[in-house]
Amino acid sequence: MSTRTNAAGGPGLLTDRYELTMLASFIADGSVGRQAVFEAFARRLPVGRRYGVVAGLGRLVPLLHDFRFDADEVAWLLDERVIDAATADYLRAFRFNGTIEAIPEGELYFPGTPVVTVAGTLGECIVLETLVLSVLNHDSAIASAAARMVTAAGGRPEDGGRALIEMGSRRTHEEAAVATARAAYIAGFASTSNLAAGYRHGIPTVGTAAHAFTLAHDSELDAFRSQVRAHGPGTSLLVDTYDIPTGIRNAVTAAREAGATGPGAIRIDSGDLAEEAWRARALLDELGAADTRITVTSDLDEYVITALQDAPIDGYGAGTRVATGSGHPTAGMVYKLVAIEQPDGTMRPVAKKARDKASVGGRKTVWRVFDDDGAIVQELHVPGSTEVPERLRGTRHESPQVTVVREGVVQHVPTIEESRRTCAAALAALSPHERDVTDGEPVVVPTVLLPAPQEA
Amino acid sequence: MSTRTNAAGGPGLLTDRYELTMLASFIADGSVGRQAVFEAFARRLPVGRRYGVVAGLGRLVPLLHDFRFDADEVAWLLDERVIDAATADYLRAFRFNGTIEAIPEGELYFPGTPVVTVAGTLGECIVLETLVLSVLNHDSAIASAAARMVTAAGGRPEDGGRALIEMGSRRTHEEAAVATARAAYIAGFASTSNLAAGYRHGIPTVGTAAHAFTLAHDSELDAFRSQVRAHGPGTSLLVDTYDIPTGIRNAVTAAREAGATGPGAIRIDSGDLAEEAWRARALLDELGAADTRITVTSDLDEYVITALQDAPIDGYGAGTRVATGSGHPTAGMVYKLVAIEQPDGTMRPVAKKARDKASVGGRKTVWRVFDDDGAIVQELHVPGSTEVPERLRGTRHESPQVTVVREGVVQHVPTIEESRRTCAAALAALSPHERDVTDGEPVVVPTVLLPAPQEA
Numbered sequence: 001m002s003t004r005t006n007a008a009g010g011p012g013l014l015t016d017r018y019e020l021t022m023l024a025s026f027i028a029d030g031s032v033g034r035q036a037v038f039e040a041f042a043r044r045l046p047v048g049r050r051y052g053v054v055a056g057l058g059r060l061v062p063l064l065h066d067f068r069f070d071a072d073e074v075a076w077l078l079d080e081r082v083i084d085a086a087t088a089d090y091l092r093a094f095r096f097n098g099t100i101e102a103i104p105e106g107e108l109y110f111p112g113t114p115v116v117t118v119a120g121t122l123g124e125c126i127v128l129e130t131l132v133l134s135v136l137n138h139d140s141a142i143a144s145a146a147a148r149m150v151t152a153a154g155g156r157p158e159d160g161g162r163a164l165i166e167m168g169s170r171r172t173h174e175e176a177a178v179a180t181a182r183a184a185y186i187a188g189f190a191s192t193s194n195l196a197a198g199y200r201h202g203i204p205t206v207g208t209a210a211h212a213f214t215l216a217h218d219s220e221l222d223a224f225r226s227q228v229r230a231h232g233p234g235t236s237l238l239v240d241t242y243d244i245p246t247g248i249r250n251a252v253t254a255a256r257e258a259g260a261t262g263p264g265a266i267r268i269d270s271g272d273l274a275e276e277a278w279r280a281r282a283l284l285d286e287l288g289a290a291d292t293r294i295t296v297t298s299d300l301d302e303y304v305i306t307a308l309q310d311a312p313i314d315g316y317g318a319g320t321r322v323a324t325g326s327g328h329p330t331a332g333m334v335y336k337l338v339a340i341e342q343p344d345g346t347m348r349p350v351a352k353k354a355r356d357k358a359s360v361g362g363r364k365t366v367w368r369v370f371d372d373d374g375a376i377v378q379e380l381h382v383p384g385s386t387e388v389p390e391r392l393r394g395t396r397h398e399s400p401q402v403t404v405v406r407e408g409v410v411q412h413v414p415t416i417e418e419s420r421r422t423c424a425a426a427l428a429a430l431s432p433h434e435r436d437v438t439d440g441e442p443v444v445v446p447t448v449l450l451p452a453p454q455e456a
Numbered sequence: 457m458s459t460r461t462n463a464a465g466g467p468g469l470l471t472d473r474y475e476l477t478m479l480a481s482f483i484a485d486g487s488v489g490r491q492a493v494f495e496a497f498a499r500r501l502p503v504g505r506r507y508g509v510v511a512g513l514g515r516l517v518p519l520l521h522d523f524r525f526d527a528d529e530v531a532w533l534l535d536e537r538v539i540d541a542a543t544a545d546y547l548r549a550f551r552f553n554g555t556i557e558a559i560p561e562g563e564l565y566f567p568g569t570p571v572v573t574v575a576g577t578l579g580e581c582i583v584l585e586t587l588v589l590s591v592l593n594h595d596s597a598i599a600s601a602a603a604r605m606v607t608a609a610g611g612r613p614e615d616g617g618r619a620l621i622e623m624g625s626r627r628t629h630e631e632a633a634v635a636t637a638r639a640a641y642i643a644g645f646a647s648t649s650n651l652a653a654g655y656r657h658g659i660p661t662v663g664t665a666a667h668a669f670t671l672a673h674d675s676e677l678d679a680f681r682s683q684v685r686a687h688g689p690g691t692s693l694l695v696d697t698y699d700i701p702t703g704i705r706n707a708v709t710a711a712r713e714a715g716a717t718g719p720g721a722i723r724i725d726s727g728d729l730a731e732e733a734w735r736a737r738a739l740l741d742e743l744g745a746a747d748t749r750i751t752v753t754s755d756l757d758e759y760v761i762t763a764l765q766d767a768p769i770d771g772y773g774a775g776t777r778v779a780t781g782s783g784h785p786t787a788g789m790v791y792k793l794v795a796i797e798q799p800d801g802t803m804r805p806v807a808k809k810a811r812d813k814a815s816v817g818g819r820k821t822v823w824r825v826f827d828d829d830g831a832i833v834q835e836l837h838v839p840g841s842t843e844v845p846e847r848l849r850g851t852r853h854e855s856p857q858v859t860v861v862r863e864g865v866v867q868h869v870p871t872i873e874e875s876r877r878t879c880a881a882a883l884a885a886l887s888p889h890e891r892d893v894t895d896g897e898p899v900v901v902p903t904v905l906l907p908a909p910q911e912a
Contacts, residue, residue, distance in 0.1 A: 011630070014630040016651070018663030019663075021665060022668070024687070029682040084686070131630055134633055138632070169590060172593070174470040193474065194470075194472065195473050196471075198536065206473060207472055207474030207476075212793035213482075215793045216796050230477075230480050230483075230540070242809050243809075330627040352697055
């Protein structure tokens with residue numbers, strides 16, 4: 001069998017085979033052009049989580065726009081007998097002409113919230129399933145974990161919190177790493193170590209040196225002198241390759257030789273981080289390097305960061321735990337058919353009755369109800385109607401859903417900076433208790449508002 | 457700030473910024489051309505795991521071969537002041553001319569095993585760190601989990617086990633999904649749902665239908681008839697959208713109308729899978745569809761598969777749990793400098809002394825010792841020597857390390873089928889106790905054999 005390079009092909013083949021198997025059946029039985037509505041949602045949040053953060057839309061929309069099958073791919077699908085000739089014709093001409101509504105990137109979601117609603121022909125909706133879920137499940141898992149770390153760090157730096165650096169690239173697939181940096185930034189991280197994330201998405205990048213840098217030199221002081229010569233005394237020096245107090249003294253010496261009172265920052269990557277930070281701060285101050293910042297790294301997550309909140313630390317680097325969703329590496333969203341066109345042109349709500357996986361039929365409008373302080377107090381899902389429900393009269397409410405693609409045409413897709421502001425505002429609207437990183441219940445458990453009997 | 461498409465750029469920028477910061481310092485202080493040796497290894501296995509499975513080499517080698525920085529990328533790095541002019545010149549001309557040794561893909565690894573050894577100039581070794589770790593940590597985490605599921609399923613189908621289908625694409629980043637399919641196949645899975653994995657790597661793909669397919673039709677029987685018309689009665693029908701016994705009867709009816717005794721297979725995706733499989737088998741047999749196979753899916757992992765071993769099941773589909781490493785989504789490997797060239801041309805072993813993260817200096821040769829049945833009983837790491845240690849005389853031993861890149865030239869890289877056979881043989885050489893999926897200790901805890909005093 002032939003092997004192609006990793007880069008081969010567009011996003012079309014990033015798809016489960018059964019989507020095309022179903023498509024072939026729909027083409028054969030004539031239903032491929034029927035209008036359909038699918039919703040992507042998480043049945044539940046990970047145990048103990050109070051909210052999820054939507055992320056991935058900014059990556060998904062361009063991927064859907066490029067969703068194609070080129071001649072080689074179609075030929076391969078035919079060779080492998082994945083599809084028949086009629087399906088090959090369909091895929092060669094494929095482009096998505098449907099409509100996508102979504103909860104904006106950076107907003108919160110709760111159990112059952114329809115995060116993305118895809119409406120179009122049965123054929124065009126079904127082939128998008130895998131890619132929609134891959135992007136949303138990965139990116140939302142990262143953003144949901146990252147938002148908790150940002151909360152533990154006291155918010156974004158611009159909101160008075162301590163800066164968080166995303167540095168998990170080496171712990172996850174090389175392309176997932178770029179998406180991880182993007183999702184963490186949306187959730188409020190200050191920067192990333194990942195250069196491709198800077199190049200592709202404009203995210204601030206940072207990075208100084210590893211232990212190997214010190215080990216490669218004849219002495220730690222030689223290493224620090226080299227780094228200061230190349231990058232100036234404002235650089236961050238990693239001081240724990242050998243002995244931390246000696247490392248700090250060497251760091252200050254190297255910076256002094258370059259005319260500064262101390263290095264811009266020191267980094268500590270091992271040991272009891274609170275204890276080491278206190279000792280480091282005292283030593284730096286004693287040495288007259290009061291302006292030198294302290295950054296700590298080493299398996300940080302929202303719990304460790306919370307425990308470090310009183311220590312004299314200026315910034316955190318989070319790696320493994322952010323890149324793996326802090327114990328929940330996937331958001332668990334599913335993509336379900338909720339309505340299908342009938343021969344008379346009306347839409348029939350449909351729902352699965354399978355034990356433990358039942359779903360609610362009908363395209364749902366989401367309504368969020370807020371108290372006078374702007375805190376969310378209720379979320380309603382109304383199948384089959386976009387009207388404001390009677391019971392919301394007199395309340396402060398809005399529907400967070402926005403149209404991101406209309407009949408195949410991409411609408412306004414927020415920039416990453418806009419999504420980051422959306423997330424900060426959504427987190428700020430929660431009470432401190434609701435933002436807490438300890439285990440709790442979802443902030444709201446949405447209610448499905450079934451239509452009044454006369455509409456049934 | 458500009459935003460580029462996901463596809464922009466080669467693998468060079470899939471790198472932590474600090475690799476280039478260190479490179480700039482090495483260029484400035486003149487050490488960039490010194491010979492160096494780095495080793496990638498896991499300090500420990502996830503708690504309870506008895507072995508890890510090496511995966512990713514077959515993806516890594518082509519990525520390293522293409523590891524370049526194009527003009528736009530270098531210009532961006534300069535603009536962002538990540539690098540200076542001298543480093544820009546270095547990156548424009550970059551290609552890896554070093555040597556890479558590795559434990560073959562599909563082989564086992566244990567705590568501290570140097571899975572990949574990179575030797576070359578300090579500059580060329582340091583810039584590869586992030587990509588080496590991203591690929592190894594992701595792919596090995598998946599393969600290590602997948603091998604346990606294969607063991608629980610009784611081995612590969614060709615060895616008498618039940619077939620495992622990898623179907624986790626929707627639960628992970630869209631590109632990680634392709635690598636997941638590849639790693640799971642190496643570990644012994646029979647096939648994948650991911651089409652790109654078939655297209656790029658030649659892995660067998662499978663897939664039939666989702667609940668949406670049934671819901672999109674006026675009745676379940678209509679849906680099954682449509683699928684059988686398009687794909688023949690050998691297809692696999694998903695029978696749990698509404699009521700399983702009714703679904704099975706509809707499946708048999710649709711297959712009978714096409715001239716078969718029953719469908720090729722039925723799939724059950726909800727409920728108590730053992731109980732449902734027993735009921736389904738009885739009903740199929742009663743209906744005269746004794747040849748219809750039963751496949752189950754729904755959050756399967758090595759523990760659930762073990763619990764299902766007595767149920768009348770022919771195949772398993774594993775999704776979320778394989779794509780997330782069954783609780784351990786990253787292998788936790790690190791990449792450490794172990795030796796550096798001295799001015800006199802000799803190599804000096806180096807090691808980090810940082811608390812809780814100490815390493816052992818010197819380039820290590822791995823020796824594995826086997827008993828008469830071919831089971832591994834010991835692993836030795838010998839720094840600074842490739843000679844067979846004295847103490848291994850008279851034992852059955854070998855070094856598993858092979859050269860995959862020699863002075864920049866790719867050597868034989870095993871095909872995915874060869875790696876899959878390597879893994880099957882490595883697992884077969886373990887005792888049933890050592891393969892067990894319950895929590896246990898590593899099969900071997902390697903010993904570092906320090907050189908005799910006169911060699912020190």
